[in-house]
Amino acid sequence: MRVRDIxxxxxxxxxxxxxxxxxxxxxxxxxxxxxxGAVWLAVVVSDHNAFVAQLILVVAxxxxxxxxxxMLWMTRGALPHVAELSRREGRQxxxxxxxxxxxxxxxxxxxxxxxxxxxxxxLKEDLYRFTNEAAYDERNQLSLGGAPDVDFAGRLAxxxxxxxxxxxxxAWVLRYALGKVESVSRxxxxxxxxxxxxxxxxxxxxxxxxxxxxxxxxWVEDRRAAQLVLDRYDxxxxxxxxxxxxxxTVTTWLFGLLGAVDAVVVVPLAWITVGAVVLGHQLSAxxxxxxxxxxxxxxxxxxxRRFGGGLVAxxxxxxxxxxxxxxxxxxxxxxxxxTFCLVFLVVIRLPWLVGQLLRRAIGPVQTDxxxxxxxxxxxxxxxxxxxxxxxxxxxxxxxxxxxxxxPAPTDGEAPAARGVSAEAGA
Numbered sequence: 001m002r003v004r005d006i007x008x009x010x011x012x013x014x015x016x017x018x019x020x021x022x023x024x025x026x027x028x029x030x031x032x033x034x035x036x037g038a039v040w041l042a043v044v045v046s047d048h049n050a051f052v053a054q055l056i057l058v059v060a061x062x063x064x065x066x067x068x069x070x071m072l073w074m075t076r077g078a079l080p081h082v083a084e085l086s087r088r089e090g091r092q093x094x095x096x097x098x099x100x101x102x103x104x105x106x107x108x109x110x111x112x113x114x115x116x117x118x119x120x121x122x123l124k125e126d127l128y129r130f131t132n133e134a135a136y137d138e139r140n141q142l143s144l145g146g147a148p149d150v151d152f153a154g155r156l157a158x159x160x161x162x163x164x165x166x167x168x169x170x171a172w173v174l175r176y177a178l179g180k181v182e183s184v185s186r187x188x189x190x191x192x193x194x195x196x197x198x199x200x201x202x203x204x205x206x207x208x209x210x211x212x213x214x215x216x217x218x219w220v221e222d223r224r225a226a227q228l229v230l231d232r233y234d235x236x237x238x239x240x241x242x243x244x245x246x247x248x249t250v251t252t253w254l255f256g257l258l259g260a261v262d263a264v265v266v267v268p269l270a271w272i273t274v275g276a277v278v279l280g281h282q283l284s285a286x287x288x289x290x291x292x293x294x295x296x297x298x299x300x301x302x303x304x305r306r307f308g309g310g311l312v313a314x315x316x317x318x319x320x321x322x323x324x325x326x327x328x329x330x331x332x333x334x335x336x337x338x339t340f341c342l343v344f345l346v347v348i349r350l351p352w353l354v355g356q357l358l359r360r361a362i363g364p365v366q367t368d369x370x371x372x373x374x375x376x377x378x379x380x381x382x383x384x385x386x387x388x389x390x391x392x393x394x395x396x397x398x399x400x401x402x403x404x405x406x407p408a409p410t411d412g413e414a415p416a417a418r419g420v421s422a423e424a425g426a
Contacts, residue, residue: 032383071390171201276328
């Protein structure tokens, strides 16, 4: 991969944006509307059934993700390498015994996407809104003298780690069982039910990881060693005299840079992995042949061996597209990836920029008024980010697929791409 190819990638992204910007905006707004509506509905349902409310709550990030997948899917005809790959016959799914589809490797999309969703602060925002509104409603029931069975933890579905791990294990078995049933019934919609199972368990893990991360940071800050370091740092600043302010500014900037690793590195690479899975999941390498079994494995009853081996193969296949996306990204080289990270960093900061521009244009307003319009302000910035991210990802993934598929198809070999070019010219 060469850095000098990157301008061509950016030109391709602009061409995609010029052709598809209108449907992209509509899809992005619909995705954000689904996200907001899911949180509202989850609060309402949580008063009746906490588990069902959690199922509805996982639709919030799903609305964001499905909007991104739809935008990426629309660009396939405009990308020569992606169009060529889509015409190839995919490998057979291990469990379902049919051609492998994107829905079969949903977890490979969900994991990097949730890394993005967490880094954006959207998952924390969803949980904060749901937790506060549901707890406020539960508190009102208590203060009004009704509902003697008030249960904050039950309504908010606060689970321990042991429960979350049990959810993961049950979800893996259920996903495998659904695949087996589909292989017999040939009912494709079972694959989408299985994808929803993966959405549920990955979101539960993401929520728990976020909570543990915040608790860990609070724990470190409360330690005596951390307080001693801060006290020593303050003493050093006191001895520096006039140099204290510049040294403190540089130190704060360095720690802020370390804290921004998510935005600078994790988010761009996770987005590229999402795009690689969505547009290049057909390249997933087939599962490697199983190693020679341990003699002790033969002591286990044959039905248990078959179930365990099938379950392991199924889980490995679900993750195959994720590892393939990471390998595709690693093959691009360090400098191109760093360049893409810088470009994505600008796109990621657009919601903040839009917010600043709107506040400058509108001027000071009452707090209640700002709180009423704040969700709309955030949605506008997020919609613009989603549209630009989809165009950049589509162009970048087509570029990454090039070395794996050979030279780009000529005009005579890629009628789909030629049709989109004609559309752009019109």
